[in-house]
Amino acid sequence: MKTLLTHPWLNLLTRTVVGSIFIFSSVEKTADPGAFAVLLDNYRLLPYDFSLAVATVLPWVELVCGVAVLAGIAHRGASLILGVLTIGFTVAVVSGLLRGLDISCGCYTLDPEVGKIGWSKVVENTGLILLFVFLVYSTGTRWTFDRMLDRSTVPEEHIS
Amino acid sequence: MISASGTPEVFRSAAREAVFLLVISLLLGLSYNGITGKGIFGPQHRARPASTSNVQAPEIIPLERAQTLFASGAVFIDSRHAYDFELGHITGAFSIPLKSADEDIAALTVPRDRTLVVYCDGADCNSSLEIGSKLSLAGFTSVKIFFSGWQAWKQAGLETEGGRK
Numbered sequence: 001m002k003t004l005l006t007h008p009w010l011n012l013l014t015r016t017v018v019g020s021i022f023i024f025s026s027v028e029k030t031a032d033p034g035a036f037a038v039l040l041d042n043y044r045l046l047p048y049d050f051s052l053a054v055a056t057v058l059p060w061v062e063l064v065c066g067v068a069v070l071a072g073i074a075h076r077g078a079s080l081i082l083g084v085l086t087i088g089f090t091v092a093v094v095s096g097l098l099r100g101l102d103i104s105c106g107c108y109t110l111d112p113e114v115g116k117i118g119w120s121k122v123v124e125n126t127g128l129i130l131l132f133v134f135l136v137y138s139t140g141t142r143w144t145f146d147r148m149l150d151r152s153t154v155p156e157e158h159i160s
Numbered sequence: 161m162i163s164a165s166g167t168p169e170v171f172r173s174a175a176r177e178a179v180f181l182l183v184i185s186l187l188l189g190l191s192y193n194g195i196t197g198k199g200i201f202g203p204q205h206r207a208r209p210a211s212t213s214n215v216q217a218p219e220i221i222p223l224e225r226a227q228t229l230f231a232s233g234a235v236f237i238d239s240r241h242a243y244d245f246e247l248g249h250i251t252g253a254f255s256i257p258l259k260s261a262d263e264d265i266a267a268l269t270v271p272r273d274r275t276l277v278v279y280c281d282g283a284d285c286n287s288s289l290e291i292g293s294k295l296s297l298a299g300f301t302s303v304k305i306f307f308s309g310w311q312a313w314k315q316a317g318l319e320t321e322g323g324r325k
Contacts, residue, residue, distance in 0.1 A: 103285070
């Protein structure tokens with residue numbers, strides 16, 4: 001376990017994968033928050049105006065945190081945010097599935113025919129959440145901007 | 161392993177970074193959308209899309225009513241994915257999946273006053289509502305949503321065609 005948590009290549013690989021996923025999934029949504037709001041509204045969990053407010057800001061949170069994770073700038077905080085968001089997305093998907101909603105996920109694209117919600121999405125999100133937990137605890141931060149700027153976010157002595 | 165004293169420090173540090181990143185994201189998101197007039201700053205999205213038009217919302221009908229309309233020759237519209245349509249659909253239905261809805265509706269050679277019954281997979285799917293709204297906006301005056309959809313039709317053993325029976 002200790003080896004995994006301190007492994008710099010594993011940290012870099014994980015950051016590259018999850019950072020790229022969230023940057024990719026945010027780009028289209030930042031460009032068209034109105035369309036994203038309609039997809040959020042399909043979940044029938046929030047009033048439309050609230051969905052629109054979420055759609056205005058959420059893609060930017062994904063983009064900023066995606067870049068932060070990829071570059072290794074404040075990446076533990078970014079992982080914490082993205083992990084909590086992924087838990088929220090998973091709750092919404094499970095709720096939709098339990099209510100029998102036949103809707104598009106709105107996860108990576110605004111195309112309504114791509115990526116319908118399903119239990120595979122729940123499994124996929126669970127995997128992502130585990131990767132974020134890993135990133136919060138990982139000390140293999142050799143290839144991060146934080147380390148280059150000599151700004152270690154967690155004192156090494158706290159990790160035994 | 162993470163030591164007992166380390167875990168709270170990891171979270172405190174991550175939480176500080178998280179607050180910083182959230183503020184940055186909020187400022188960027190609000191600035192970009194404020195400048196470009198999108199999202200909550202876009203007048204076109206201030207109201208729910210369907211409520212911006214004067215077109216009456218399509219009526220939602222139960223299975224029995226759908227059967228009656230089927231017998232009277234109403235046009236059925238299948239709003240599911242084309243692949244699902246190929247596997248089986250209500251006899252005589254047209255396939256108008258969301259992906260190609262605008263082109264398919266434009267190409268639909270049905271009189272505008274003919275009764276259209278739109279359905280998707282099950283009781284709570286959304287594509288029938290979306291296609292129904294699009295048909296109403298396109299000028300069709302009698303659009304019904306068969307809400308319990310394909311699953312209810314199939315379970316009732318009613319007339320279908322295509323795919324495996």
